[in-house]
Amino acid sequence: PIIDEELYGSILSLLVVYPPILFGLICFIYFLRLGSVRAAIIPSILSIIAAVWTYGFGVMIGLNINILTSTAGLFIIIISSSYGLHFIDRYITNRRFLERSTALKRTVREELIPVFLSALTTAVGFLTFLVSSLEAFRQLGIMVSLGIMVSSALVLIALPAVLVFVDLPAVKRKLRFRAPTREVAKNIDTVVLVVILVFAVVSPFLISKIDRNFDQYDYFKKSSSIVKSAETIKEEFGWNMPFYVILNKNGLFTGADASVLSKLIVEINELEEVRGVSSIMDVSSAFGIPLPILQIAARNGDLPVEQYMVGNSIRLLVKTPNTDAVNSQRLENELKEILEDYPQYSPYVASPLLIISGVNNEILSSQVTTIIWALVVITLLLIVVFRSFKLALVSVLPIALSVFFNFSYMSILGIKLEISTAIVAGVLLGMTIDYAIHLINRFMDTKDIYRAREEVRPAILSNTIALAAGFASLLFAPLRLFSGLGLLLAIGMLTGAIVTLTIIPKIVSKWKMSTHS
Structure with missing residues (x-):
């Protein structure tokens, strides 16, 4: 009940409280860039409409609203509002020297492919969650992908219709990101490129030190009632989560079995991670009743000992203070090693913690596969759209580096690679x-990579600041679960923008120079 109450409050907060906060934050940053309240509000309104529709569609097709899918609206609002930003930013730029109708037609022509392709590749990134073994992750991927595509459709269809009736004339920008001279820009690029290369060399050493573990209590703040309850249980009883050793026998348990079980319990108690073992032998010792008689009484329903003995099976309750996946796996291995010396029984080990451990192992093993598949699909999409293998590869390089550096940030910040942070790579890819x-x-269009950068950089940086601020707001989310997720996504978006605006112009300019030579 305590956990349910905490999760319910967190889900309600993510559904009701955070979207308005993000709306105001994103609108403010977009206002600084676009210079108009109307222009700043429109992208966020479209993204909120997409989020609301997505929840409706999700419920209609049988998706659940849980602790993970409740964040779908946040992802949709934060991510998809950038599509409207790019469209309106381009329209205002065209409106400076073109009349209204012509500016709108030109903007649609210029932004149709970028907006649609951006939405499609982002949806692909989230759809990589479909390879997860967790149903909640798969549902999150479906909902966010659906919302992003709905939002892109609204930007490309509804937004031009709105601009037919509501003009957004060119105004003075408050967030301009004035570019330095081309020579100065190239020098800055060189310095940034050196930093990127050095960090790329150091990253493998950092990645090797990532804590690849999962502890369910890490998802809650230390002040939460759940963590306090867990600490009380550990202090008063010496354990948080149970391990069960099940011993099955073909026939009745005898007096000889009592001696064997007592020896087994002593061996288990000697393990470092064990704080005691409760079993039917405690009942036998407390009341002086032999084990065979206890089994007969239990079968006849004369004694309520079902928690320890049912039929020809005995259950040992092994108490441990461990709550994380790695130590749980180690304890399971130690128990199995001890049980190998007791072939007269058909033993197995069970625990809720082993489910957590299995999920943790599944998440870690699927990381590389997920990233590779997403990169392959995105690259193929870019080859088809750009009709150039080289341009597709140079476009994918920054996102590959951003994901690579993301794992380095985890090591530096001491963030564990577990269920929640495992989704960051897929999100950043898209x-x-x-x-x-x-x-x-x-x-x-321009045939000049540096001119192209000057034209798109203000919108990209404005979008990056809005996205980073939006994700950083998750640091204050009611669940600690989202703190690491929000921090990594905020840093990852900033890294992606810097790497993209530095590496792509450098590589493309080198290609053109080699072509001319």
């Missing part, structure tokens, strides 16, 4: 590719 898509798309 989101940071947006920057490369807009940059390369402008390059294909």
Whole structure:
């Protein structure tokens, strides 16, 4: 009940409290960039509509609203509002020298492919959650992907219709991100590139030190009633979660079995991670009743000892203070090693912690597969759209580095690689590719990579600040579960923007120089 109450309050907060906060935060940053209240509000309104519709569609198709899927609205609002930002930013730029109708037509032509492709690649990133063994993760991937595609449709269909009736004339921008001269910009690029290369060399050593573990109590703040309850149980009883050793026998247990069981219990008690063993032998010792008689009485229903003995099975309750996946796996292995010396029984070990351990192992093993598949699919999409293998590869390089560096940040910040933070890689894959898509798309129009960067950089940086601020707000979420997730996504978005705006112009300019030479 305590856990249910805590989770219910957190879900309600994520559904009701956080969306308005994000709405105001994103609108403020977009206002600084677009210079107009109407222009700043429209992208966020469209993303909120997409989020509401997504929850409705999700319920209609049988998806559940749980602790993970309750964050779908936040992801949709934070991510998809950038599509409207890019569209309106381009429209205001075109409106400076074109009349209203012409500016709108040109904006649709220029933003159609970038917005649609950005949404599609982001959806692919979230759809990688489908390979997860957890149903909640799969549902989260479906809901966010659906919401992102709905939002992109609203931007490409509904937003132009709105601009037919509500004009957004060119105004003075408050967040301009003035670019330095081209020579100064190239020098800055060189310095940033050196930093990126050094960090790339150091990253493997950092990644090897990531704590790959999962503790269910890490999801809650230390001040929560759940953590306090767990600490009380540990202090008063010496254990938090039970392990069960089940011993099955073909026939009745005898007096000889009583001696064997007592020896087994002593061996289990000697394990470092064990704080005691409760069993039918405690009942036998307390009341002086032999084990065979206890079994007969239990079969006849004369004694309520079902927790320790049912039929020809005895259950040993092994008490441990461990609550994390790694120590639980080690305790299971130690118990199995002891049980190998007792072939007369058909033993097995069970515990809720072993479910957590199995989920943890599954999440870790699927990380590499998920990342590779997402990179392959995104690369193929870019090859089809850009009609260039080289441009597709250079577009994917920044997102690959962003994901690579994400694991380094985890090591530096002491964030564990577990269920919640495991989704960061998939999210970053889908989101940071947006920057490369807009940059390369402008390059294909202008034929000048540095001019293209100057044109898209203000919108990209404004979007990055809004996304980073939105994800960073999760640091104050009611569940600690989202703190590491929000921090990694905020840093990852900033990294993705910097790497994209630095590496792609550098590589493309080198290609053009080699072509001319």
